[in-house]
Amino acid sequence: MIGQKPSIERGFRRLSLMVVLWLLLVAPFASAQTPNGEPITIGFSMPLTGGLAVNGTSGLLGMQIWAEDQNQKGGLLGRPVKLVYYDDQTNPALVPGIYTKLIEVDKVDLVVSAYGTNVTAPALPVIIQHNKTFMGLFAMDVNEEFRYPKYFSMLPVGPDPRAAISEGFFEIVKANKDKLGLKTIALGVDDGEATRNTADGARANIKKAGLQIVYDKTYPPTTTDYSPIIRAIQATNPDVVFFASYPPDSVGLIRAMHEIGLNTKICCGTMTGPQSTSIKTSLGPMLNGIITFDFWLPAPALRFPGVMEFLDRYQKQAAGKGVDPLGYYLAPWAYADLQVLGQAVEGAKSLDQDKIADYIRNHTFKTVIGDVEFGEKGEWRKARLMTVQFQNIAGTSVDDFRDGKGEIVIWPEQYKAGDPILPYSSIKH
Amino acid sequence: MVSVDLLINAIVAGILLGGFYAAVTVGITISFGMLDIANIAQPAFILLGSYASYIITYYVHVDPILVGVLMLPVFYVIGMAVYRLYYYSFELRGEQSIQGLAFFFGLLFVAEVSLVLIFGVDYRFVEAPYIGPSLHAGIVDLPLRMLIPCLVSLIMIALLQLYLSRSFIGRAILAVSQDGLALQLMAASPTRIKQIAFGISVATCSLAGTFLIIIQPIEPSIGRDYIGRIFAICVLGGMTSFPGMVAAALLIGIVESITATFYGPSWAPAVAFGFLLITLAVRPAGLAGR
Numbered sequence: 001m002i003g004q005k006p007s008i009e010r011g012f013r014r015l016s017l018m019v020v021l022w023l024l025l026v027a028p029f030a031s032a033q034t035p036n037g038e039p040i041t042i043g044f045s046m047p048l049t050g051g052l053a054v055n056g057t058s059g060l061l062g063m064q065i066w067a068e069d070q071n072q073k074g075g076l077l078g079r080p081v082k083l084v085y086y087d088d089q090t091n092p093a094l095v096p097g098i099y100t101k102l103i104e105v106d107k108v109d110l111v112v113s114a115y116g117t118n119v120t121a122p123a124l125p126v127i128i129q130h131n132k133t134f135m136g137l138f139a140m141d142v143n144e145e146f147r148y149p150k151y152f153s154m155l156p157v158g159p160d161p162r163a164a165i166s167e168g169f170f171e172i173v174k175a176n177k178d179k180l181g182l183k184t185i186a187l188g189v190d191d192g193e194a195t196r197n198t199a200d201g202a203r204a205n206i207k208k209a210g211l212q213i214v215y216d217k218t219y220p221p222t223t224t225d226y227s228p229i230i231r232a233i234q235a236t237n238p239d240v241v242f243f244a245s246y247p248p249d250s251v252g253l254i255r256a257m258h259e260i261g262l263n264t265k266i267c268c269g270t271m272t273g274p275q276s277t278s279i280k281t282s283l284g285p286m287l288n289g290i291i292t293f294d295f296w297l298p299a300p301a302l303r304f305p306g307v308m309e310f311l312d313r314y315q316k317q318a319a320g321k322g323v324d325p326l327g328y329y330l331a332p333w334a335y336a337d338l339q340v341l342g343q344a345v346e347g348a349k350s351l352d353q354d355k356i357a358d359y360i361r362n363h364t365f366k367t368v369i370g371d372v373e374f375g376e377k378g379e380w381r382k383a384r385l386m387t388v389q390f391q392n393i394a395g396t397s398v399d400d401f402r403d404g405k406g407e408i409v410i411w412p413e414q415y416k417a418g419d420p421i422l423p424y425s426s427i428k429h
Numbered sequence: 430m431v432s433v434d435l436l437i438n439a440i441v442a443g444i445l446l447g448g449f450y451a452a453v454t455v456g457i458t459i460s461f462g463m464l465d466i467a468n469i470a471q472p473a474f475i476l477l478g479s480y481a482s483y484i485i486t487y488y489v490h491v492d493p494i495l496v497g498v499l500m501l502p503v504f505y506v507i508g509m510a511v512y513r514l515y516y517y518s519f520e521l522r523g524e525q526s527i528q529g530l531a532f533f534f535g536l537l538f539v540a541e542v543s544l545v546l547i548f549g550v551d552y553r554f555v556e557a558p559y560i561g562p563s564l565h566a567g568i569v570d571l572p573l574r575m576l577i578p579c580l581v582s583l584i585m586i587a588l589l590q591l592y593l594s595r596s597f598i599g600r601a602i603l604a605v606s607q608d609g610l611a612l613q614l615m616a617a618s619p620t621r622i623k624q625i626a627f628g629i630s631v632a633t634c635s636l637a638g639t640f641l642i643i644i645q646p647i648e649p650s651i652g653r654d655y656i657g658r659i660f661a662i663c664v665l666g667g668m669t670s671f672p673g674m675v676a677a678a679l680l681i682g683i684v685e686s687i688t689a690t691f692y693g694p695s696w697a698p699a700v701a702f703g704f705l706l707i708t709l710a711v712r713p714a715g716l717a718g719r
Binding site for chain 1: 432434435438439442443445446449541545548549550551552553554556560561562563570572574575644645646648649650651654685686687689690691693694695697698
């Protein structure tokens with residue numbers, strides 16, 4: 001008996017050691033079981049060529065990183081995740097066919113939208129017909145007419161998207177109205193779905209701001225020379241200039257503004273394009289003074305858990321691929337788009353489209369771009385937009401824009417990093 | 430009331446734009462107008478010219494227009510090789526109409542996808558001292574980004590016109606555009622002449638592409654925007670005439686610019702193409718057609 005005691009102690013010691021080793025080595029991976037079975041497929045179209053490809057490719061990389069992460073964590077419902085996507089060439093006419101193929105031929109389990117309003121809106125009738133839950137990515141108010149209950153928008157514009165996107169710009173206008181004597185405004189609008197919706201909201205905000213519209217015209221996105229548009233705007237001598245533009249036309253407009261020397265007090269509304277790194281580096285100091293919107297920047301208040309780690313991995317993978325090297329504009333949102341869908345599938349414990357939609361409607365989601373909650377029309381319950389001004393940009397290298405450098409948040413107060421430099425015409429470019 | 434300043438500036442902007450349109454159309458005037466080869470891959474060659482300028486100026490800091498000039502022989506050789514392929518595959522068998530069209534469609538897509546694979550879809554641009562500044566001559570603004578491509582384009586077309594009207598090969602090209610058989614009876618090879626002419630048409634893309642990347646940042650699919658416009662200008666100009674093509678390009682540029690300035694930019698393409706239809710109704714052979 002006496003001789004047994006040490007062996008029992010040894011046995012306990014060994015057992016304790018094994019438990020400790022199991023806790024240290026095995027437990028961290030216990031939840032990340034290798035997914036098995038048929039993959040859960042997520043289908044979407046994406047502008048990988050054409051005018052929106054500059055952001056579409058960045059969004060795709062964000063989604064691919066999510067799929068990698070999710071498969072490492074054990075997939076969805078224990079099954080691996082697979083992305084099935086096609087290039088829509090930034091051509092809205094191709095989108096219905098792509099989604100019909102995804103649903104009827106590829107038999108995907110889940111569908112999400114492409115990047116952008118113009119290529120999301122044409123998908124909705126197909127999605128509604130097949131009764132699928134649908135996540136929209138940077139699609140401006142596309143559910144206004146459809147009111148489809150299983151649509152959810154990954155765009156932080158709140159319940160009144162059309163007006164919200166330009167709200168910050170007009171808050172700046174109102175704050176400086178008396179000081180700068182702002183009375184008139186000119187609107188130049190790209191002839192596309194997203195930009196026309198944005199312009200509708202801007203007109204409502206203009207009314208509230210008490211400005212008189214002296215120029216209000218659309219232009220085709222295939223315009224080569226924008227100088228006639230800028231001259232026509234200049235001829236009306238507006239105090240404020242507002243553009244609702246897409247990436248290629250934003251570049252043309254900014255260059256023409258610079259060449260002609262646009263003389264106005266506040267510019268430029270809701271330009272899409274200056275948020276992308278390649279466009280920032282192509283324009284450099286020409287961006288100085290331009291006020292537009294942005295959805296996320298690496299400002300301290302916006303560094304939500306996981307976002308910087310995600311961007312670090314994104315930037316490593318984007319290098320050399322011809323994809324937006326910084327990825328601030330779309331990539332985190334594309335990642336978060338699938339985080340919401342993934343959490344909803346896990347939460348609903350099912351691929352049933354109604355159950356997933358119910359789950360999304362009734363829960364708050366923790367994502368890399370912060371907490372997300374959906375409300376009316378599937379839009380965000382509360383808007384979370386930023387108005388930025390490009391300031392003191394001296395060069396055209398990627399480093400001139402790294403960590404949000406040169407792009408100063410001027411609204412809302414919560415994220416504000418500086419005051420606007422006004423009037424626009426006083427700024428050296 | 431129409432402001433005189435605005436009108437003059439609109440006309441000047443139209444001329445500058447027209448100069449650029451002439452540069453992108455001159456190759457089509459040779460291939461489609463003179464050789465009857467519907468080279469719808471022309472925008473792809475133009476983009477190839479843009480990317481050649483981009484990549485060379487990225488590594489060697491030289492002027493993009495100089496790159497465009499230095500790349501002319503390379504594009505000439507590419508053009509001759511493409512014609513050879515087209516000739517043996519289609520023209521020799523008399524299958525150039527539909528199959529030839531499909532060939533150039535295919536070439537357009539292959540070139541576009543290759544550019545996507547090599548360069549990605551991000552916007553690419555070049556830097557030059559004349560991108561950004563403007564000349565201000567009285568009430569007229571002349572953005573150098575538009576002015577320099579316009580001037581170089583007109584010089585290139587003038588030199589080509591001289592070559593066609595004064596050199597033996599140039600005259601043979603004009604002859605083959607009128608009657609290939611008659612040229613053959615005079616002991617000249619129409620195939621060889623067409624090969625040289627097609628080489629020249631593709632060589633112009635080197636400079637046209639350089640102008641494009643000077644005027645706007647490019648991505649691989651941007652060439653598609655120009656397909657309709659360049660064929661319209663070629664037809665309006667009278668198919669085979671350089672002066673007619675330049676006049677048509679300037680007219681389309683001016684019409685677009687005036688419409689954009691006074692009536693709204695959305696109307697500009699519609700008015701320009703409406704103008705084309707009216708001109709062809711009145712003069713079916715185009716401005717300088719015979």
